[in-house]
Amino acid sequence: MLHGPSRTAKIAGVAALAGMMMAVVVAGVVTRERPVPATTPVPQATAVPEALTRELDRCATLTMPDAGCEAAWAANRRRFFGEEGAQP
Incomplete structure (x- = not known):
């Protein structure tokens, strides 16, 4: 059974x-899924000027030291760190 x-x-x-x-x-x-934190818009004052952007793009392709590139990188560092005189 x-x-x-x-x-x-x-x-x-x-x-x-x-x-x-x-x-x-x-x-x-x-x-x-977790909610994505809201991002704050970048203020227009901290936007990279077009001339500085073009100069940094040009400098990125160079292999030799260039005085114009040194100045552009210094301006970019000042702008990034929020130091006085950041406007080129």
Whole structure:
């Protein structure tokens, strides 16, 4: 005479089902999308002037020292660090 699954098999099945459900919950919590923090717009005063941008692009391709490039990099550093006299 055949009887249904044993008590141990039932407990193992319920434990396996509970484990799978727990894994789904943990995966859902871990991968939940978090809101992106709002970014502040860059004030127009700190925008890089077009002439400085072109000069820095030109200087990036040079391999020899250039006085104009040294001045452009110095102006860019002053602008970046917010020092006085940053406007070229």
